Amino acid sequence: MVTRISHWIDGAVVPGTSGRTGPVYNPATGLQSGEVDLASAEEVNGAVASAKAAAAEWRSSSLSRRSAVLFAFRELLHDGADELAKILTAEHGKVLADAHGEIARGLENVEFACGVPQLLKGGFSEQASSGVDVYSIRQPLGVVAGITPFNFPAMVPLWMAANAIACGNAFVLKPSEKDPSSSMWLAEAWKKAGLPDGVFSVVHGDKEAVDALLTHPDIAAVSFVGSTPIARYIYETGTAHGKRVQALGGAKNHMVVLPDADVDMAADAAVSAAYGAAGERCMAISVAVAVGDVGGPLVDAIAARLPKLRVGNGADPDSEMGPLITREHRDKVAGYIASGAESGAVVVVDGREADVPSDGFFLGTTLLDQVTPEMEVYRDEIFGPVLCVVRADTYEEALELVNANQYANGVAIFTRDGGAARQFQFDVEVGMVGINVPIPVPVAYYSFGGWKASLFGDTHMYGPEGINFYTRGKVVTSRWPDPATSVIDLGFPRTR
Template sequence: MATRISHWVNGTSTPGTSGRTSPVYNPASGQQTGEVDLASAAELDAAVASAVAAQRDWRTSSLSQRAAVLFAFRELLHERSDDLARIITSEHGKVVADAAGEIARGLENVEYATGVPNLLKGGFSEQAATGVDVYSIRQPLGVVAGITPFNFPAMVPLWMCANAIACGNAFILKPSEKDPSASLFLARLWKEAGLPEGVFSVVQGDKEAVDAILAHPDIQAVSFVGSTPIAKYIYETGTAAGKRVQALGGAKNHALVLPDADVDMAADAVVSAAYGSAGERCMALSVAVAVGAIGDPLVDAIAARLPKLTIGDGTDPDSDMGPLITGEHRDKVRGYIDQGEQEGATLVVDGREGDLPTEGFFLGTTLIDHVTPRMSVYRDEIFGPVLSVVRVETYEEGLELINSNAYANGVAIFTRDGGAARRFQFDVEVGMVGINVPIPVPVSYYSFGGWKSSLFGDTHMYGPEGIQFYTRGKVVTSRWPDPATSSVDLGFPRTR
């Protein structure tokens, strides 16, 4: 029997009342395991009302009190990461090691937020004018919301909620309806850590819940991670309603492999980055740009590694790659492979073939060579285990290819030449750059985000920019009567 997956409002599991639900599957078996409630606008209203009341008190809590809750939450998350990883694998399909990895990266952001007493320090200028002092402070926005994707059901919410809560806001999470259970696990940990009821809420839902969030007058800011068309919609709709919005969109991440690169190191890195978590990562490498004579050795080295990957149930410790999230998405990715073949690319390794599990939403690793920028496998974000190889003659040609792409989330260069690497980081028009690092996700004390169609808004996610996003600055100018000249006897001497 399918498990009922509900909302979390005012510190407790709250069954939905809209009468609408959506199925939740185990991607490895293809079987339905859950039924998630889908919120109405009225249910979102109730969650916001609870959050508004809770935030008034949470805002007055001391920084040390907030830090204590965050430290407790961090310890609970660390202790129970294995349980959370199994939940993620059961609904997303990624192997348990990948699930554990995303929790670890989320934990980094919680650890960063524990430093909130230092992160919220302002500035002070004594005697800006005679007898006048000026100082700056940062204050919370109020109630804020996060709309998060299926591919990282724990990490991306932790990118948002840790900083938001540390800054004194109440946070409402609208997770993906495809793998919603991780959100409730986090909610229970927040409660156990001592977070007051209503400060962290979960509203399960689909577009109706999203639109209600974007329109609600008591939600001051919205953070989003997902595809570019939806990011654009979130940004335009939210800002039109007067909200602060950060919306991270899609990606088409390139790896520029120069002729002097260590082929084995580059191939290992590209395989890991392209096929880990079945390619369902916004930082997955989608395109290897092979410069000059490196092309054939690189393709051969990647192709030689793919048969060694074991594709299977993510709970099996021998599996290197699990299934895709749904049958519909698997079929969409398969359709891109069909198109690539029809458009003239060379299928070096065909993921539509091979020894795959008969149940579940599995697709094998695919390597496509001689791809050109006009092909759909190059233009579109596939979000699956498909790697395209584009061949160019020079560094300049490869750089131009990357800089001409509409997406600018992450990029990597593989070379032994420090001068070439430094030139690349200077020249490339992409938000996150890896030098011999295939997935350049910043550590928690920097900020995550791309450029161009990979980001709508001015603020990147987590780190210093996350603190800035979830607070607003206030400058205070103060003047006090000089005690020496006051008409009230304060016990100070009247002469200097």
């Protein structure tokens, strides 16, 4: 049965009226499971109008009320994790363990936002001048929008919406049309938690809906996570229309392995970080940089682990890696493997030859050795279960390789040498650094984001920077009449 997936506007499911829809597949079977409505510009306008009306009331709500809603939403998200994980697996394909991990990281951000009374505290200076006090406050922007990717259809919206709503804004979500159902689950949970209608909206769609949000005069800010070309477009279009924009782009994350590293530890980390969620993660390790004589043992250790990695339907508890999101993307990734082989890379493990289910959009794990920076498999963000190994003679050569890459999202170093690790975190030009940690995604009370072509704008996602992004600072300077001249008897000595 094919399920129709409609919009969520003003606290209710609203069927689309554009006449345009898109297919939603179960990647594990290759069968269509849903049909999602694609919004027209007029439908986006309606959602924004509803959000604008709701924002006017929500911004005046007390901080304690906002916290109460967030705490209630947190409980619903926690208690409904099994149900939501099944939705994620059915439409994205990731295994249930990965789906639960995604929800857990989203939950962290909700918990951070629950502390909004503390997060929005300003400063106060008494007697900045004689009889003059100065204080600062932060106020919401109004209506803000989030445009989110297919690879984390629950977590990334929670990165954005939790802080945005806590700060007193109304939030309009445009999720990926490839796996839209989790956004509807979140919408219903917000309503059950007591969030007023219109404060959280969902409009499904493609470029028409995106452009309508980017150019709408009542959208004050846009948050985006996706590929670098689209991030650049989002940033340039949104800012050209006067909006505050944070746009996180692509990645080509490196893992530098020094000669003194624990090879088994590094190999385990590489397998988890490169092939988890079929490599469809912006923080996935794409390149292992083997320094000195560690290359041979590292490649052998990784290769020995891959046959043990079970690829199958994400709904099967025994599966460790699921399918890719679409048939087209699976074939594109397979094309990169062919390109790497043609360019001279050594194909140690070939995912195209793996014993994987014949139905669905499956591809096995691939390990390419002797990759060089000139190869397409090194330059491009593949976004699939392909790990490239590059050999470097020295630490300095490895560092130069990492710093020369156009992407600067995440990086890791594996070593037993504390001095080398400290020097690396000082030298490397990347936004998020892991030391013996392969995927250094910050906890919710820090902020997420890379450098260079991985970030457009100057604000990282969630955490303290997220609070600042969704609010504007205001400074108030106040002077009151001299109490000595007051006609009101205060009942205590007057002072100057």
